[in-house]
Amino acid sequence: xxxxxxxxxxxxxxxxxxxxxxxxxxARFDIAAQKLKLEPGLYSVxxxxxxxxxxxxxxxxxxxxxxxxxxxxxxYNTGRGPAKGGIRYDMGxxxxxxxxxxxxxxxxxxxxxxxxxxxxxxxxxxxxTMSMPELERLTRRYTSGIIETLGPDSDVPAPDVNTxxxxxxxxxxxxxxxxxxxxxxxVTGKPVEMxxxxxxxxxxxxxxxxxxxxxxxxxxxRPDGTRVVVQGFxxxxxxxxxxxxDLGMKIVAVSDKDGGIYDPAGxxxxxxxxxxxxxxxxxxxxxxxxxSNAELLTLDTDVLVPAALExxxxxxxxxxxxxxxxxxxxxxxxxxxxxxILQEKGIxxxxxILANAGGVTVSYFEWVQDRGGYFWDEETVNQRLxxxxxxxxxxxASMAARHSVSMRIAAYMVAIDRxxxxxxxxxxxx
Numbered sequence: 001x002x003x004x005x006x007x008x009x010x011x012x013x014x015x016x017x018x019x020x021x022x023x024x025x026x027a028r029f030d031i032a033a034q035k036l037k038l039e040p041g042l043y044s045v046x047x048x049x050x051x052x053x054x055x056x057x058x059x060x061x062x063x064x065x066x067x068x069x070x071x072x073x074x075x076y077n078t079g080r081g082p083a084k085g086g087i088r089y090d091m092g093x094x095x096x097x098x099x100x101x102x103x104x105x106x107x108x109x110x111x112x113x114x115x116x117x118x119x120x121x122x123x124x125x126x127x128x129t130m131s132m133p134e135l136e137r138l139t140r141r142y143t144s145g146i147i148e149t150l151g152p153d154s155d156v157p158a159p160d161v162n163t164x165x166x167x168x169x170x171x172x173x174x175x176x177x178x179x180x181x182x183x184x185x186x187v188t189g190k191p192v193e194m195x196x197x198x199x200x201x202x203x204x205x206x207x208x209x210x211x212x213x214x215x216x217x218x219x220x221x222r223p224d225g226t227r228v229v230v231q232g233f234x235x236x237x238x239x240x241x242x243x244x245x246d247l248g249m250k251i252v253a254v255s256d257k258d259g260g261i262y263d264p265a266g267x268x269x270x271x272x273x274x275x276x277x278x279x280x281x282x283x284x285x286x287x288x289x290x291x292s293n294a295e296l297l298t299l300d301t302d303v304l305v306p307a308a309l310e311x312x313x314x315x316x317x318x319x320x321x322x323x324x325x326x327x328x329x330x331x332x333x334x335x336x337x338x339x340x341i342l343q344e345k346g347i348x349x350x351x352x353i354l355a356n357a358g359g360v361t362v363s364y365f366e367w368v369q370d371r372g373g374y375f376w377d378e379e380t381v382n383q384r385l386x387x388x389x390x391x392x393x394x395x396x397a398s399m400a401a402r403h404s405v406s407m408r409i410a411a412y413m414v415a416i417d418r419x420x421x422x423x424x425x426x427x428x429x430x
Contacts, residue, residue, distance in 0.1 A: 022100040027336055029103070032412035035403055042420055049099055051075040055145030057123060059138045062131050071142045073121040075155060076102035079422045082153055083119030084109055084360060086160025086189075087142075087167075089135075093122035104331070105360070108353040110415035112392045114364045119155055121146070127162045139167050143174040150175055152185035152371060158363050159189040169194060185370035188363035197366035199381035200359075204329070205239025206382065207358020210389040211350050212240075212303055212327045213247060218397065219324060219348065221302065224248040227266075229301040229323070231255050231293060232308025233282060236329045236356065238273060240305055245269045249303070253296050256281055257308070260296045261288035297321060306333035313338045321347065328352040343406050351408035353415065354396055361388050 026047065033043055053073040060066055072095055075083040085105040098120045106118025123142055127135060149155045150171075159168055168190045175186045184195030192198060199206075216223055226249045230237045233256045241251045250266040261267065261282055268287070275285050283290075297304065297312065298320040306312050307329030313321065318334075318341035326342065326349045328334065334342070334349065342349055362385055369375045376384075392414075400410035 022096050022103065025100045025104060025332075028408065028412055029107075029416065032409050032416050035405060035409065036413055036417055036420070038416065038420060042423055045423060046077065046416065046419060049074050049076045049102060050078060051149065052095065052099065053146055053149065054095065055142065057138060057141045057145060059134060059141065062134060069123050069125045069138065071121070071123045071145055072098045073146045073149060073155070074098045074102040074119060075149060076118040076120075077106045077419060078117035078154070079419055079426065080110060080117055081115035082117065082151075083149075083155040084114070084116035084158070084363065085119035085121065086158045087121040087123075087163055087171075088161035089123050089125050089127040089163055090161050091124065091126050093124045098122050101331075104353065106419065107412060107415035108357050108360060109364075110418040111353050111396065111411050112357045112361055112388055113418065114361065116156075116360075116364065119157070120160075121157060122160070135167070136170055139170045140174045143171045144178070147175060147178055150186055152183065152367070156185070156363075156367060157187050158360075165189055165191050165196065185367050188366040190366070195366070195370045197362055197369055197381060198376070198378040199385070200362045200366060201235065202239050202243075203362035203381075203385060204236045204356050204359035205241075206243055206385060207361065207389050208236065208240040208305060208307070208327050208329045208355055209243035209247070210358070210386055211355050211393045212244065212305070212325060214390060214393040215325045215327070215348050215350055216303075221324070225250055226303060227252045227264075227301040228303040228305065229253040229296060229299050230305045230307060230329075231260070231296055231312065232306065232330060233276060234307070237305065237307035238276070240307060240327075240329055241269060242273065244303075252301060253291060253299055254282065255291070255293050255296050255308075256283075257293075258283045259293060260291045261285050262291040262296070262299065263288040264300075303327060305329050309333065311335050313342070315341060318342055319345070321345070323347060326350065328355045331356070339406065339408065349407055350393075351411045354392060354407070354411045357392070358385055358389060361385055 055071045057069040057071045101120035102118050109116040168187045172187045176182045190196040228244050228249050228251050230241045233254045245251050251269050253260055253262040300322050303325045304323035305327045310332035313334040315337035318338035331352050396411045396414055399414050400407050
């Protein structure tokens with residue numbers, strides 16, 4: 001099997017399209033910090049990650065060869081509680097990317113008022129070239145490399161790009177073997193059979209539906225017949241679409257990586273989902289018109305849900321977007337240059353750190369259930385998610401109105417203010 005671990009994609013900005021993903025993401029932090037009149041010392045503290053770990057992960061391949069992969073874990077801020085953030089396996093993993101994502105997780109947890117800080121991790125690798133036993137050995141080696149930071153009270157990972165509940169089970173088992181007893185709360189996104197939470201798989205999409213519904217209320221638009229376009233028909237996009245359709249919204253277009261399908265009269269979503277379950281991709285669906293991912297973004301619609309890639313809404317296409325509401329199901333789908341264009345057009349953008357926070361919220365519920373040894377039914381999970389998402393949307397909207405800023409800057413202001421208050425109360429250990 002040919003080695004691909006040395007291939008590194010050009011460094012790119014996960015959020016804003018600049019050269020350095022961390023500095024680009026922090027550009028929005030800077031605007032919010034200025035609005036909050038954040039004191040210089042605290043500004044400096046919140047701009048620096050607490051801990052950055054780089055580990056070598058030797059892997060014995062199935063063919064007997066040994067290859068060494070690089071793993072990262074960044075704990076950005078733990079002022080509000082244990083660090084929380086996913087682990088990704090990808091050829092684009094860099095320290096700057098992981099650092100940016102860890103900072104972003106800090107603000108995401110704070111904006112929905114979870115008692116967590118932010119973290120992120122990753123291994124620079126191509127998991128598609130690895131067998132299941134190889135992935136297990138790599139996961140366990142990486143876990144042992146960062147084990148000193150892991151723990152229910154210190155650092156709680158979760159699945160991310162190219163990782164899943166099976167890998168979280170390996171992390172939990174490796175950690176538990178070192179601790180000599182089972183520790184379910186060390187990781188979230190686990191199988192339900194070993195301490196995972198009901199409702200976790202649907203949580204991000206459900207959160208998108210809830211905040212979209214709240215945005216429609218703000219604009220005095222009834223859900224019935226509201227047209228929705230969804231870019232990305234994976235877990236987040238498909239569940240968002242289904243739950244919005246259940247509210248009476250009309251899903252007029254959806255897409256995956258190869259393009260999309262469009263019917264202005266509304267797609268038969270159950271039929272589309274059945275087709276994808278059987279054939280995996282939308283390109284073979286014949287009961288609607290074909291549309292490219294680029295065209296899909298500028299369709300005539302009320303709600304646009306970019307739930308696929310970052311940087312898809314840019315200065316080039318923002319002026320052609322017709323939606324009244326954009327719900328950012330994906331991380332960083334809108335570039336900084338596009339922000340002011342969308343604001344000038346009067347489009348209500350529900351930013352990613354709020355819109356897709358349903359996933360980390362139910363991860364928090366999983367952590368709570370593991371620590372208490374008492375598990376909730378799915379209805380309880382969904383009710384508690386509903387309350388947090390509705391309250392968080394209202395808090396961000398109130399901040400936006402008070403300071404005459406966009407929902408994105410308001411979300412950062414809410415989050416930064418919460419983290420800053422904790423640092424002021426805790427004081428400086430020197």
